[in-house]
Amino acid sequence: xxxxxxxxNLKSFSTAAERFEGAHVLCPGCxxxxxxxxxxxATNDNLVVSAATGCLExxxxxxxxxxxxxxxxxxxxxxxxxxxAGAESMHKALKRKGRIDxxxxxxxxxxxxxxxxxxxxxxxxxxxxxxxxxxxMYVCLDNEVYANTGGQRxxxxxxxxxxxxxxxxxTSYGEKQNKKDILAIMAAHGAPYVAQVAPNKWKDMVKKIQxxxxxEGPVFIxxxxxxxxxxxxxxxxxxxxxxxxxxxxxxxLYEIINGTxxxxxxRPKNIVPVRDYLAFQPRFKHLxxxxxxxxxxxxxxxxxxxxxxxxxxxxxxx
Amino acid sequence: xxxxxxxxxxxxxxDGNMAAAQALRQADVDVVAAYPITPSTPTxxxxxxxxxxxxxxxxxxxxxSEHAAMSACVGAAAAGGRVATATSSQGFALMIEVLYQxxxxxxxxxLIQVNRALAAPLNVNGDHSDMYLGRDSGWVNVCSFSPQEVxxxxxxxxxxGEHLDVRLPVIVNQDGFMCSHTAQNVNVLDDKTACDFxxxxxxxxxxxxxxxxxxxxxxxxxxxxxxxxAKQHAALMGSTKVIDEVFAEFEKLTGRKYKRLExxxxxxxxxxxxxxxxxxxxxQIAADQMREKGIxxxxxxxxxxxxxxxxxMSAALQNVKAIxxxxxxxxGGTVGALYNEICGALFNSPARPVVSNIIYGLxxxxxxxxxxxEIYAELDKDAKSGKRNGPLQRFVGVRGPExxxxxx
Amino acid sequence: xxxKSIKEMGWNELVIGASLYSFENTINYNxxxxxxxxxxxxxTNSKMAYVGDWRVFKPVWNSELCIxxxxxxxxxPDTSIISRDKKMVGVDYxxxxxxxxxxxxxxxxxxxxxxxxxxxxxxxALTQWPEKSKGE
Numbered sequence: 125x126x127x128x129x130x131x132x133n134l135k136s137f138s139t140a141a142e143r144f145e146g147a148h149v150l151c152p153g154c155x156x157x158x159x160x161x162x163x164x165x166a167t168n169d170n171l172v173v174s175a176a177t178g179c180l181e182x183x184x185x186x187x188x189x190x191x192x193x194x195x196x197x198x199x200x201x202x203x204x205x206x207x208x209a210g211a212e213s214m215h216k217a218l219k220r221k222g223r224i225d226x227x228x229x230x231x232x233x234x235x236x237x238x239x240x241x242x243x244x245x246x247x248x249x250x251x252x253x254x255x256x257x258x259x260x261m262y263v264c265l266d267n268e269v270y271a272n273t274g275g276q277r278x279x280x281x282x283x284x285x286x287x288x289x290x291x292x293x294x295t296s297y298g299e300k301q302n303k304k305d306i307l308a309i310m311a312a313h314g315a316p317y318v319a320q321v322a323p324n325k326w327k328d329m330v331k332k333i334q335x336x337x338x339x340e341g342p343v344f345i346x347x348x349x350x351x352x353x354x355x356x357x358x359x360x361x362x363x364x365x366x367x368x369x370x371x372x373x374x375x376x377l378y379e380i381i382n383g384t385x386x387x388x389x390x391r392p393k394n395i396v397p398v399r400d401y402l403a404f405q406p407r408f409k410h411l412x413x414x415x416x417x418x419x420x421x422x423x424x425x426x427x428x429x430x431x432x433x434x435x436x437x438x439x440x441x442x
Numbered sequence: 443x444x445x446x447x448x449x450x451x452x453x454x455x456x457d458g459n460m461a462a463a464q465a466l467r468q469a470d471v472d473v474v475a476a477y478p479i480t481p482s483t484p485t486x487x488x489x490x491x492x493x494x495x496x497x498x499x500x501x502x503x504x505x506x507s508e509h510a511a512m513s514a515c516v517g518a519a520a521a522g523g524r525v526a527t528a529t530s531s532q533g534f535a536l537m538i539e540v541l542y543q544x545x546x547x548x549x550x551x552x553l554i555q556v557n558r559a560l561a562a563p564l565n566v567n568g569d570h571s572d573m574y575l576g577r578d579s580g581w582v583n584v585c586s587f588s589p590q591e592v593x594x595x596x597x598x599x600x601x602x603g604e605h606l607d608v609r610l611p612v613i614v615n616q617d618g619f620m621c622s623h624t625a626q627n628v629n630v631l632d633d634k635t636a637c638d639f640x641x642x643x644x645x646x647x648x649x650x651x652x653x654x655x656x657x658x659x660x661x662x663x664x665x666x667x668x669x670x671x672a673k674q675h676a677a678l679m680g681s682t683k684v685i686d687e688v689f690a691e692f693e694k695l696t697g698r699k700y701k702r703l704e705x706x707x708x709x710x711x712x713x714x715x716x717x718x719x720x721x722x723x724x725x726q727i728a729a730d731q732m733r734e735k736g737i738x739x740x741x742x743x744x745x746x747x748x749x750x751x752x753x754x755m756s757a758a759l760q761n762v763k764a765i766x767x768x769x770x771x772x773x774g775g776t777v778g779a780l781y782n783e784i785c786g787a788l789f790n791s792p793a794r795p796v797v798s799n800i801i802y803g804l805x806x807x808x809x810x811x812x813x814x815x816e817i818y819a820e821l822d823k824d825a826k827s828g829k830r831n832g833p834l835q836r837f838v839g840v841r842g843p844e845x846x847x848x849x850x
Numbered sequence: 851x852x853x854k855s856i857k858e859m860g861w862n863e864l865v866i867g868a869s870l871y872s873f874e875n876t877i878n879y880n881x882x883x884x885x886x887x888x889x890x891x892x893x894t895n896s897k898m899a900y901v902g903d904w905r906v907f908k909p910v911w912n913s914e915l916c917i918x919x920x921x922x923x924x925x926x927p928d929t930s931i932i933s934r935d936k937k938m939v940g941v942d943y944x945x946x947x948x949x950x951x952x953x954x955x956x957x958x959x960x961x962x963x964x965x966x967x968x969x970x971x972x973x974x975a976l977t978q979w980p981e982k983s984k985g986e
Contacts, residue, residue, distance in 0.1 A: 135936040138920040141885050146929040146945025147899035153949035157927035168882035170652045174517070187666045188856050189896040190657035190870040193881050193889075195649035197520050198659035199543050203513035206505065210475060210517025210525075211649055217472040217501040218523055224650065231652070249513065252506030326924055360950030363925055548867035609866055647869050653876040660868050669861035670868040676861070 127229075128334040129168050137330065140165035143193040150183040153359030155349040155366065156265045158323040160236070163263065164194075166333040170231035171195065172211050176204035176241030179272040180265060195231075202246040208235040209258040232337050233260040239280035240270040243304050254313040254342045261336050261343040264306065267351035275354040279304045282374075284402075284411050284419045287354075292410035297419060302426070310344040311380045318344040319379035319389075324366035328377055328389050335379070348375045356406035365404060372401040373431045374423075378438075386437045398424045443470050443637040444499045448492075450630050458622035461589040462528065462554040462614070463488030465596035467497055468636035471552075472523030472643070475503040475514035479533040480566040481618040482556035486528055500524075508533035512540035512551075519549035519611075520658050522648025524600060528554035530618060534572045535560060538579065544611045545580030546674060547659055550603035551611040553581070554596065557719065558618040559805045560772075567806020568618030570718060570770040573747075574779050580674055582612040582681055583748035587722045590628045592616045594698055597631075600640045601688045608681045609646060610674075617719040619806060629696070639695055679749050702746040703754040707733070711740025713821035714759065716780050717768040718743055721802075721809050728814035732822075739818045744783075755787040763825035764796040766817050770803040777835055777848065796824040799835040807839050856894060870894040885934070897945075901928070905948030907965040909941055910975040916962035922952035959983060 131137045143164045150157050156179055164171065171194040175181035181198045184191040199207045212233045218224040237246055242264040250262055269287050270276040277287035282303040286292035290299040310318045317339045321329040329347070336343035350365035352358065357365050369375040370390060377390035399420055402408040411419050444467065456464065462485045466474065476486045486504075493502040501518075505511045511527050519525045529537065534555060544551055557573050559565040576583065582602055586592040592614065599612040616622055631639065647656045662670055682702060689700040706726045708714065713732075715725045722743040729739035742758055744751055759765060767785075769778025776782075781799035788795070800817065803809045817838065824830050833846030854863065865871070873881075874890045881889065891897050916938050923933040930946040932939040941952075953963045959982050966975040 134920045134924060135918070138923045138933040138936060141882055142929050143881055144929060145886075145895060145897040146942060147896040147901045148928075149901070150927060152904065152927070152947035153951055154927045157929075158925055161927075161929065162924075168880065170880070172521070172649050182661050184896070185657050185660040185870070187660045187662040187868055188870065188894050189899050190660070190872060190894060191896040192655070192657055193872050193895070194655050195652070196655075196657045197517060197649060198661075199513055199516050199547075200539060202509065203517075203540070206510045206513035207517035207520075209503070210473065210514035210519075211521035213473045213475065213501040213503050213514065214518040214521035214523045214525075215650055217499075218521075218650065221472070221499055223523075231650070248506060249510055252510050255506070256503065323925075358950075360954045362927075362949075362951055363955055546867065547869075647865070647867070652880075653878060655872040655877075655881065657870040657872065658867060660870060662868055666868070669859075669864055672861040673864060673866065677866070 128166070128337055131166065131330055134326070137165065137326070143171070145191045145193060147189070148184040148191040149186060150179060151353045151359065153352040153362045154179070155267070155323050155351065155362050156180050158362070159265060159347045159349060162323060162326055162329050163234070163333050166330045167232060167337055169229060169337070172208065172231050172233050174198065174204040174207040174235045176237035176246055177201040178238035178241055180236055180238070182272055201241055203249050204235040204237045204241060205246060205250040205253045205262055208233045208260050209253045209256065212258045212260055235260060235262045237262070237264055238271065239264060239266045239268055240278045243279040243306055251313065254310065254315050254344070257341050259341060261345060263345045263347055265347055265349045267349040267354060268303070269351070269354045271351050271354045280306070284408060284416070284423065286407050286410060297410060297416050307344070307346055307380065311383050314383055315344055316341045316382055317379065320346045320348070320375065320377050322348040322366045322370050322375060322377060324363050325370060325377060325390055332379060332389070354407065357404055368396060368401045368404050372396040372398050373427050374398060374401050376431060376434055378434055384442055386434065388434055388438050398427050443634060444497055446496045447633045448497055450632065452629065454628050454630050455625050456589050456593070456628045457625040458556065458586070458589045458592045458616045459484035460488055461593035461628050462596055463492065464630070465593050465636070466526050466554070467492045468631070468633050469597060469600050469640045470500070470524065470637050471526045472500045473503065473515070473518035473525050474500065474527060475505050475511045475518065476527045477505055477508045477511045477529065477533060479508065479530050481558055481568070481622045482528045482530045482554060484622070485554050485556070508536045509540060512537040512544065515551045516540060516544050516547065516549055519551050520547065521650050522645035524604070524643045526552040526554070528556065530556045531558035531560055531572045535575060538575065541576060541579040541581060543659070546670070548609045548674065548677070549611060550600070550609060552596065552599045552603065553611065553613045555613050555615045556618045556622045557615055565805040566618070568620045568719070569804050569806065571772060573615050574771045576613060577748065577779065580610070580678060581748065582608070582610055582678065582746070584612065584614055584746050585718050585743070586614060586616045586621065587720055588621060589624070589626045592621065593628050593630065594692065594696070594700065597636055597640055598688050598692055602681065602685055604643060605684045606644060606646070608677060608684050610678055610681065620720040631696070639692070682749055685746060700745060702744070703751040703758060704743045704745045705758055706741040708740040708742055708758050710738055711762055712738040713764045713818055713825050714740045714742055714762045715766050715768060715814065715817060716742050716784055718747070718780070719770060721768060721770065724809060724811055725814050728811045728818060731811070731815055732818045737818060737822050750783055752787045755784060756791045759784070759788060759795065760791060760793045762795050764821040766798050766800050766821055768800045768802055772804055773801055773835070796828065796830050798824070798830055800838050801835065802838045809839065813839060900944050901947055902943050902945070905946065905968050907948045907950070908943065908946065908968050909948070909950065909952050909963045910966050910972050911938065911941055912962045912976060912979055913938065915958050915960060917958055919957055921955040921957060922963055925951050925955050927951065
């Protein structure tokens, strides 16, 4: 029996009382905000939220305004995860000592971080939290660059993307490294639940978020956040960018339970060629020069191989 | 108070690490998030032992780095409870950005800092380079010179930091090895008395208080930042009142009197040494030996280096003729910190003693009573001639040619 | 309680740690169970701020064509599509930045939300609504 509220359909979802307020200063069309609204609206529990330095943090807690209708903390770039782990530890201690009402439902502890904070500078901190098994959810808002500071590359930046510190130029096709497989890494920590979500598939996201909230222990959610400013598509096309990402299988939606049960949770009716996903975003436009055709081919090969791998693992239940 | 009481003798034989760990235990800390580093490791290990044997009701979290330790402490403190940790040197350096964040966010946290040299070269022994690194971090900074003082000041640290007029984190310093690993008699309070002295934690803007959702750790632009840093500085400066009150209450309870500026035979001193850590105690012995020779020697130490007791320091040094400011930290291209702060205290006063700067004891190099007597003898010469007879800054105790700088 | 605006406060009057409260005074309800219009927001909540001047174009909502699918509510990054009891109520023009996502995701034909230049009055916009588009 779920301890989370029942959300049957979009109409019932829309009755949620928002806890993420407008007049933050995120870009018009920002997917971070869509994701955060979906997550916060998926539960009615008390929330203790943290955010790493980055777009979400800077734009929603810039003095003298806060966009959060819940307790919230930002410390620095690396340590959104550990901040929440500290709060969770305090909650445990106070409960044990009787300074918190034992009958009050436990709050949910949620840390948000961008791909910079998650894949790079804050990686050790998240690893530590997951190894220690804190009761928390970590949500990576993955826009594949350090967006807040103007779009520098991270280890989430996929190969061929033009970022400001791995720009496409006359002698370069942009980012040279492949995107780190963060979900595999977090699953390898023995986390009870990890999943990939995208804001255009709200039902899949809400189901996974609620599963995460019901799971004891650390939960990792990698959320695809299509960034109009850095991926350079028009601001009203954020949902279309997300659709292309999941329908081309560049960003497959799946979950891994206890490190072994892999479930693919979205199978596109019509799989879109990777080429179309890349063509949609000017950060990849240089890849369409004839000399880089092999990179697009390699992209398709890798996406196909990953999809194949996911399906085989799903079947093998390992 | 923790449910399981530990029966202690009224006098225990503890080193500085055990003294710190016991004080943390008695203070009923809610969350200790820590990482081991020499020479503060035994503080954490002792506390782990207490926890494993049921003497600690709070959470004990071994994190994966010192930066994570302080980060967890900040998150825990913002969640409204009593928090502490311990570190040294490289670990302190690693958590430095979080120290500034903790104080800026006005979160009481006690940090047991066992002072150790900063690499490179790598050195695990006691000096004050890590203490000096944290000078501007906005924490209340107190110095203990013996295990007894570690115990006493750790208990006081919670009262100071958590006071509603302060709400700042507190560092309790002690010399690595010389204090942390040297066992001495420590007069201790029983668990209940110690815990009652520390008192109940008062939560301010707790994240677990859902009747008042609060946002911590915002960004302030150029139109707001200055006000908040000014407010923080004012709180740190104003903490002197609370520190004095806590010290007074502690004296009533134990008979042990602490002052923000500690002095030894300074009333009639003509020559003085300013030093921190175990050197303060060694210098007392040297001062007594010099007095037998007819030299009016005194010792002075800022017990509380932040907020710096500038007015008290200035007053105490008005009649002194020659002062040696002894800094146990590599000065990094200028005069030592104590020299700067003492001269700063004296400049806007009538006194014009001869002031010199001695760099000593780096990496745990011993500062002996004999050498301290030699320093006093040099000061006596300075006092009698009314000027220094050498460079302003001298390295004392290093093998090789004489090393001195600034011939002003 | 202080009635002074934060904008008029000196360093000595601000909340320590630059912390910000979401609501005025303490609350005795679960925020997630109380609609925004029944909450007592603090002036430091961004809900009380205005970003309407970010817009060059604004979405205009045509309630006659709307089927209350809630797509626009779901995908608005600025919590600016207001829905109550599973029905669309309108656009929060104080917080709408004019990104146009709501128009993109509107499934009706013609759309129930369309972008118009900021200076066009809504009533006028509604009279300029396009006809159903064929052959798509």
